[in-house]
Amino acid sequence: xxxxxxxxxxxxxxxxxxxxxxxxxxxxxxxxxxxxxxxxxxxxxxxxxxxxxxxxxxxxxxxxxxxxxxxxxxxxxxxxxxxxxxxxxxxxxxxxxxxxxxxxxxxxxxxxxxxxx
Amino acid sequence: xxxxxxxxxxxxxxxxxxxxxxxxxxxxxxxxxxxxxxxxxxxxxxxxxxxxxxxxxxxxxxxxxxxxxxxxxxxxxxxxxxxxxxxxxxxxxxxxxxxxxxxxxxxxxxxxxxxxxxxxxxxxxxxxxxxxxxxxxxxxxxxxxxxxxxxxxxxxxxxxxxxxxxxxxxxxxxxxxxxxxxxxxxxxxxxxxxxxxxxxxxxxxxxxxxxxxxxxxxxxxxxxxxxxxxxxxxxxxxxxxxxxxxxxxxxxxxxxxxxxxxxxxxxxxxxxxxxxxxxxxxxxxxxxxxxxxxxxxxx
Numbered sequence: 001x002x003x004x005x006x007x008x009x010x011x012x013x014x015x016x017x018x019x020x021x022x023x024x025x026x027x028x029x030x031x032x033x034x035x036x037x038x039x040x041x042x043x044x045x046x047x048x049x050x051x052x053x054x055x056x057x058x059x060x061x062x063x064x065x066x067x068x069x070x071x072x073x074x075x076x077x078x079x080x081x082x083x084x085x086x087x088x089x090x091x092x093x094x095x096x097x098x099x100x101x102x103x104x105x106x107x108x109x110x111x112x113x114x115x116x117x
Numbered sequence: 118x119x120x121x122x123x124x125x126x127x128x129x130x131x132x133x134x135x136x137x138x139x140x141x142x143x144x145x146x147x148x149x150x151x152x153x154x155x156x157x158x159x160x161x162x163x164x165x166x167x168x169x170x171x172x173x174x175x176x177x178x179x180x181x182x183x184x185x186x187x188x189x190x191x192x193x194x195x196x197x198x199x200x201x202x203x204x205x206x207x208x209x210x211x212x213x214x215x216x217x218x219x220x221x222x223x224x225x226x227x228x229x230x231x232x233x234x235x236x237x238x239x240x241x242x243x244x245x246x247x248x249x250x251x252x253x254x255x256x257x258x259x260x261x262x263x264x265x266x267x268x269x270x271x272x273x274x275x276x277x278x279x280x281x282x283x284x285x286x287x288x289x290x291x292x293x294x295x296x297x298x299x300x301x302x303x304x305x306x307x308x309x310x311x312x313x314x315x316x317x318x319x320x321x322x323x324x325x326x327x328x329x330x331x332x333x334x335x336x337x338x339x340x341x342x343x344x345x346x347x348x349x350x351x352x353x354x355x356x357x358x359x360x361x362x363x364x365x366x367x368x369x370x371x372x373x374x375x376x377x378x379x380x381x382x383x384x385x386x387x388x389x390x391x392x393x394x395x396x397x398x399x400x401x402x403x404x405x406x407x408x409x410x411x412x413x414x415x416x
Contacts, residue, residue, distance in 0.1 A: 002243045002244070004241045006238055006240070045243050072247065098251075
């Protein structure tokens with residue numbers, strides 16, 4: 001969740017950027033997660049589209065997100081090569097679990113069992 | 118138009134008028150909002166109740182006005198001598214199908230009315246990831262709608278090829294209306310989900326999601342019901358023709374199959390799983406009281 005406080009001394013652009021970084025680092029925004037469009041997020045938060053666009057540009061420059069042309073912006077895998085591959089695999093597993101309609105609890109239990117085996 | 122069709126048309130019109138009038142009764146709209154709150158197990162804060170009620174009112178008024186307009190159109194078309202096939206229940210099915218489509222069109226229009234605003238000096242809350250229709254509506258319902266409509270069209274074609282001309286009209290009518298409402302759903306659902314969600318708190322966002330999920334479920338019920346009805350009518354007709362059933366026997370079969378279908382759909386809609394689906398996708402850790410405003414609600 002993103003919160004923008006207009007009364008805060010921190011500029012909205014910086015509030016937004018820091019929250020995105022925190023969520024990517026904390027795993028709340030997993031690798032491969034799609035971000036809202038610039039216009040949509042600007043409308044939702046009552047910000048100018050340029051503010052959100054600048055935030056996305058800086059996040060992309062710092063390697064937190066990547067833009068895939070007209071498909072939109074996505075969270076990049078973080079860490080070293082092995083960690084990045086693991087995150088991509090986790091994203092693929094999560095997508096498949098959603099397609100199959102399996103509950104997240106079962107999916108986690110199977111992963112845990114598989115890792116222990 | 119026969120007397121039974123007149124009777125049913127007047128009855129449906131009276132029902133729609135009564136439902137329309139009920140949207141002007143504050144108690145009724147409040148009851149609807151809190152009933153939904155109980156169904157999805159999410160607390161509705163007192164400060165949000167007028168906004169949620171207003172959206173239910175807009176959808177209710179849209180649905181009833183749409184149903185009435187399409188009902189009048191169906192009656193006028195039949196009085197004007199439109200061909201409704203030779204099957205005994207064709208005029209009734211035409212009325213039923215058009216009222217359902219009209220209600221969905223009206224509810225869709227109602228869903229787009231009203232603008233959620235927040236004051237410029239209050240904090241704004243937004244979701245950090247993009248959402249899609251599949252976050253609000255179970256994939257199985259969308260797939261079922263597509264399957265039933267496509268299958269209904271195929272059965273209508275098969276009936277036409279088999280030369281069962283008397284049965285083709287209602288089956289083709291429902292299949293066509295099912296296809297129409299499916300296209301309407303695909304266009305409207307994406308536009309509803311793409312709309313911005315100005316929110317001042319998590320509760321605002323949760324309830325905006327809840328209203329979106331509610332209207333999307335209403336919209337998908339149209340093609341699902343019309344496709345399923347068309348399928349039932351077509352299959353009973355195909356099987357009946359092949360084993361040589363009489364018209365009255367087939368009417369009995371329609372009644373039995375439609376009753377089972379209606380009961381199954383009523384049971385499914387009451388399970389709550391579909392109603393709460395969006396919570397699992399968008400708010401997996403939300404508890405009943407998380408959206409409550411303790412101070413204002415207690416006052």
